[in-house]
Amino acid sequence: MKHARVLVNDEILNVTVNDNNEAVTASGDVLANGSFKWMPPCEGKMFVLAINYADHAAELSFKAPEEPLVFLKNANTLIGHEQNTYRPDNVDYMHYECELVVVIGKEAKNVSKEDAMQYVGGYTVGNDYAIRDYLENYYRPNLRVKSRDTCTPIGPYIIDAEQIQEPHNLTLRTYINGELKQEGNTKDLVFDIPHLISYLSEIMTLSPGDMIFTGTPEGLADVKPGDVITTEVEGVGTLTNTIISETDYLASLH
Template structure:
């Protein structure tokens, strides 16, 4: 099953998603995918892995870390499917990061690696944009790099964990204006999902709706206003996002 949230008549509404990827209300009413106002599919803590693919570490001239490099993001960064992310004015390099996102399904504390997958409720697609101009170093993402409004599209929906046979063997791809720019596989994760659940749940309690962005493979490219960015994870979903200028974004704030 695929579960999502849309904005309907000003209210956040839970829906299921059919085979045509349309939103289906509880009463059976169908809202076409193109007409739905897609919102981030869940709420919760946002854990993001840095350099969790060996090829991406090599791309940045770093060795893979000895333990997970995790940072937290705030809810202001999240954005739904088919919406706009702004590129700050006067920056030289802003890039996407296509990621498999694991969603916690039940409360987890001090979970063992052997039992960790029992605590995953589902998966979705994330795109963790980064503004490289302000990066202090690749091991320390900061506010200006990773925590701007609209910089983390996620969705469109959550696929139940039971419907993803092997989350550690999925192809990730990113397209800019239809051109393939990034391709990798979750089989190349440095720290897999059971490891991350054990690691994080030994630090703090994980709750339903918490999101673990598992990192991105190599293949980064600059994005500019007017670009359409599609990030997709095999068997999970296809997330569409559009880049606008900072000035156009500020106009939407009134």
């Protein structure tokens, strides 16, 4: 089953998503396209992996890490499907990062690798935008790089874990205005899902709704206002958002 959160008449509803990717309310009503806004499908802590594909490390002239490189993001960065991400003025390079996102399904603390997959509630698609101008090194993706408002589209929905038979063999793709720019596969993760859950659960308790952004493969490209970015993970979903200017973003707040 697919689970989503939508905004209808200023009210957030928990809905399911049918095989036609239509939102269906608890009472069985199908919501017409345009009558609602897609929201991030879950709320929780966000753990984000840096350099978790060897080809991406090589692309950035880094070596693959010996242990997971993890940073946290805040909820201000999250937006839903078909929403806008702004590009700050006067930056030289801003890029997408298509990622498989693991959503924790039950409380996890000191979980073994052997048992870790039992704690996965589902999966969704994430796009972890970065402002490359301000990157110090891969250990410190600082606030200006990764923590801006609107810079983390996620969704459209969470698909139940049991519907994804082999999460370590899924193709990831990113398109700019319909042109394929990035393609990789989760089989190339440096640290797989059981490793990440075990590692993180040793540091802190994982709770239902927590998200693990598992990293992005090679194939980065600069994005500009007006670009429509589509990120997809095979079997999980397709996530689309549009890049706008900082000027337009600020104007939308008033």
